[in-house]
Amino acid sequence: MATVARFDNPASYYRDSVLVRMEPPCLPLQGEQRADVCVIGGGITGCSAALHLALRGYRVVVLEARELGFGASGRSGGQILPGLGTDIATVERALGRDRAREVWEMSREAVRLTAELVERHAIPCDLSWGYLHAAVKPRHVRELREFQARMARDYGYEALDWLEGEALREHVATDAYPGALFEREGGHLHPLNYTLGLAQAACQAGVTFHEQSAAVAIERGQPARVRTRDGCVTADFVVLGTNAYLGGLVPELEGRIMRAANYIVATEPLGAERAARVLPRNDALSDANFVLDYYRLSADRRLIYGGEVSYDGREPRGLQQRMDAKIAWLFPALKGVRIDYRWGGEVAITLNRAPDFGRLDNNLYYAQGYSGHGMALAGLAGKLMADAVAGQSERFDVFAAMPHRPFPGGRRLRTPLLVLATMFYKLRDRL
Numbered sequence: 429m430a431t432v433a434r435f436d437n438p439a440s441y442y443r444d445s446v447l448v449r450m451e452p453p454c455l456p457l458q459g460e461q462r463a464d465v466c467v468i469g470g471g472i473t474g475c476s477a478a479l480h481l482a483l484r485g486y487r488v489v490v491l492e493a494r495e496l497g498f499g500a501s502g503r504s505g506g507q508i509l510p511g512l513g514t515d516i517a518t519v520e521r522a523l524g525r526d527r528a529r530e531v532w533e534m535s536r537e538a539v540r541l542t543a544e545l546v547e548r549h550a551i552p553c554d555l556s557w558g559y560l561h562a563a564v565k566p567r568h569v570r571e572l573r574e575f576q577a578r579m580a581r582d583y584g585y586e587a588l589d590w591l592e593g594e595a596l597r598e599h600v601a602t603d604a605y606p607g608a609l610f611e612r613e614g615g616h617l618h619p620l621n622y623t624l625g626l627a628q629a630a631c632q633a634g635v636t637f638h639e640q641s642a643a644v645a646i647e648r649g650q651p652a653r654v655r656t657r658d659g660c661v662t663a664d665f666v667v668l669g670t671n672a673y674l675g676g677l678v679p680e681l682e683g684r685i686m687r688a689a690n691y692i693v694a695t696e697p698l699g700a701e702r703a704a705r706v707l708p709r710n711d712a713l714s715d716a717n718f719v720l721d722y723y724r725l726s727a728d729r730r731l732i733y734g735g736e737v738s739y740d741g742r743e744p745r746g747l748q749q750r751m752d753a754k755i756a757w758l759f760p761a762l763k764g765v766r767i768d769y770r771w772g773g774e775v776a777i778t779l780n781r782a783p784d785f786g787r788l789d790n791n792l793y794y795a796q797g798y799s800g801h802g803m804a805l806a807g808l809a810g811k812l813m814a815d816a817v818a819g820q821s822e823r824f825d826v827f828a829a830m831p832h833r834p835f836p837g838g839r840r841l842r843t844p845l846l847v848l849a850t851m852f853y854k855l856r857d858r859l
């Protein structure tokens with residue numbers, strides 16, 4: 429059984445600024461189809477997998493329950509950066525230093541892959557470079573500087589510079605942060621145009637897309653049969669790119685991820701002068717809190733400001749007022765700025781916040797649980813699954829070796845337990 433999609437209305441600033449239109453339109457699946465690979469999910473993971481499979485010569489059918497980019501990929505903050513949703517120490521503890529280095533290098537590759545795909549397929553998604561990890565508290569200053577030193581020492585990663593005072597104000601025009609790490613290899617883009625651009629490239633490479641075609645059951649076997657309400661795809665391989673929306677479709681995977689909602693507002697266009705009093709160099713920024721805030725400017729100079737979580741899909745009470753207050757506190761010049769859009773989306777998190785890649789029955793591949801850090805990684809995950817289908821699974825297996833445990837508490841208690849844990853970290857963020 430597929431899960432029910434929360435946030436039914438996909439209205440967002442991104443939907444109103446779409447530049448990529450799918451031609452021909454992606455009609456719902458009707459009747460029987462045969463494919464080499466059936467991809468489930470039309471986000472970055474699914475579209476990248478489909479594209480890379482088609483480039484290898486596979487016949488690919490993609491099933492998307494709603495419309496392409498309906499999930500996190502079409503709603504996200506659009507921030508692109510190396511690394512995972514967990515810290516590198518977690519990866520080291522699980523896999524050892526050498527494997528952790530491979531994971532880190534692949535996370536950098538994921539960022540380069542994003543840039544290559546944008547360039548090769550001329551995707552109009554406003555990709556721009558420069559990223560700030562901002563300290564909010566003195567303890568963050570210590571932690572970020574330790575991170576910078578460790579990455580240079582153990583990983584040879586030199587793309588981080590420490591900024592404070594005037595040097596920092598040249599990047600972000602506020603006194604709110606005692607310091608920040610500037611990351612040259614990070615940046616941002618329009619996530620929905622990027623996702624649709626990948627889909628369009630895949631379509632041109634021969635992939636068939638069906639929207640409004642939720643997979644409701646997978647009959648596992650060789651070949652597998654993926655059923656929708658009005659049709660069925662028989663395929664030698666199945667690739668799952670359903671992330672937070674997996675539901676009960678594959679029972680073994682249920683419980684390995686938890687859905688959490690995250691929220692974004694987009695202001696009115698600020699104009700060149702006001703935008704320069706926010707992010708003069710057009711960097712993206714996230715702060716160092718556990719429940720973090722993040723922001724960037726869109727191409728038409730709106731402030732796209734994200735943060736806040738909920739676990740029941742209901743918007744937290746007073747969300748708009750809190751977002752307004754945060755924006756005004758950081759940037760007094762924006763006090764009273766009009767908010768034109770507000771939307772939410774689903775993130776899939778794992779217990780250790782490392783992504784969860786794997787295979788079942790030798791012909792069903794999945795990549796999920798990016799824990800809020802999937803914009804670049806999902807593209808690489810799709811490529812690695814295409815490689816694995818083609819028999820080159822060494823790099824996929826580096827990620828797949830990461831151990832994952834289900835959330836404690838079973839179906840009934842895992843959400844309340846996570847809420848409690850998050851409340852603890854939120855409190856800690858205030859200290």
Ligand SMILES: Cc1cc2nc3c(=O)[nH]c(=O)nc-3n(C[C@H](O)[C@H](O)[C@H](O)COP(=O)(O)OP(=O)(O)OC[C@H]3O[C@@H](n4cnc5c(N)ncnc54)[C@H](O)[C@@H]3O)c2cc1C
Nearest residue numbers: 469471472473493499500501504505507643773801802803
């Ligand atoms: C508000 C928000 C902000 C974020 N900001 C950032 C950020 O700034 N940087 C970053 O790195 N990450 C960010 N993320 C996370 C990032 O967007 C995700 O990790 C990434 O987009 C996951 O891509 P995906 O393709 O795996 O999943 P999704 O984009 O969620 O796509 C899954 C798709 O599968 C479809 N689907 C599900 N079930 C079925 C089914 N049974 N049949 C057919 N189709 C199905 C869904 O409709 C959906 O379209 C953010 C997420 C959210 C929600």
